Amino acid sequence: MSTLRCDGLSARLGGREVLRDVTLDLDARTIAVIGDNGSGKSTFARLIAGLATRSAGGLTVLGLDPDRDAADLRRRVALVLSNPDAQIVMPMVADDVGFSLRAERLAKAERAERVARALARFGLADLADRPAHDLSGGQKQLLALCGAFVRDPALVVADEPTASLDARNARRVADHLLADTGHALVLVTHDLALARRCDAAVLFAEGSVSAAGAASGVVDAYERALAC
Numbered sequence: 001m002s003t004l005r006c007d008g009l010s011a012r013l014g015g016r017e018v019l020r021d022v023t024l025d026l027d028a029r030t031i032a033v034i035g036d037n038g039s040g041k042s043t044f045a046r047l048i049a050g051l052a053t054r055s056a057g058g059l060t061v062l063g064l065d066p067d068r069d070a071a072d073l074r075r076r077v078a079l080v081l082s083n084p085d086a087q088i089v090m091p092m093v094a095d096d097v098g099f100s101l102r103a104e105r106l107a108k109a110e111r112a113e114r115v116a117r118a119l120a121r122f123g124l125a126d127l128a129d130r131p132a133h134d135l136s137g138g139q140k141q142l143l144a145l146c147g148a149f150v151r152d153p154a155l156v157v158a159d160e161p162t163a164s165l166d167a168r169n170a171r172r173v174a175d176h177l178l179a180d181t182g183h184a185l186v187l188v189t190h191d192l193a194l195a196r197r198c199d200a201a202v203l204f205a206e207g208s209v210s211a212a213g214a215a216s217g218v219v220d221a222y223e224r225a226l227a228c
């Protein structure tokens, strides 16, 4: 089954076509999405996560159609964004992670157990009872990851998840995202070294795909274009 399949996919925003005739078929586990500012990467990420609607064409994500199978896809996909502050929903760290499990209607003890396991995995166990807004930027982004992964998503869509982090935290966050824990990853990034760590990549230019395939070749193509 393809991780991502697009067939003539287009999207309009504010009366403009911001994605045009995107056709792809990628079955890689980790897929980087790269390209200049304004090239359509975030719009593409939002379509995949079911947060935006296409204007034309076909799209399947893990074999699901975001229009037809919206609820199913929402259950299986988690989204991580670049601004850690904007992703905090609850005042306290453990409650914020627990909030991600609200749709699963778990017994209280099971929910607490899932939250504790996730906090430990992301090195946040000692911060469980701290106010979420008091964490450092890097800790907040680990908290956002924790909230995403506590749901055991089949796919994580991350839009510039390391953009606001120092090198150490960026590495830590990237390592968590790329570790093979059974999830697929679509990673929007301007960090080309990070993009190279993915299995596949898609290069956007002005709303269209200008290269797609093995990550190393696609990043090479972008670097050649940058040198012109």
Ligand SMILES: Nc1ncnc2c1ncn2[C@@H]1O[C@H](COP(=O)(O)OP(=O)(O)OP(=O)(O)O)[C@@H](O)[C@H]1O
Pocket: 013, 014, 015, 016, 018, 035, 036, 037, 038, 039, 040, 041, 042, 043, 044
């Ligand atoms: N809500 C909106 N209404 C109108 N146009 C929009 C809207 N959101 C994005 N756009 C336009 O769509 C195009 C693609 O935007 P998008 O955010 O997908 O780019 P991006 O590749 O993620 O850029 P960046 O690297 O700066 O994050 C841009 O020209 C942008 O101005």
Ligand SMILES: [Mg+2]
Pocket: 041, 042, 043, 159
């Ligand atoms: Mg963007």
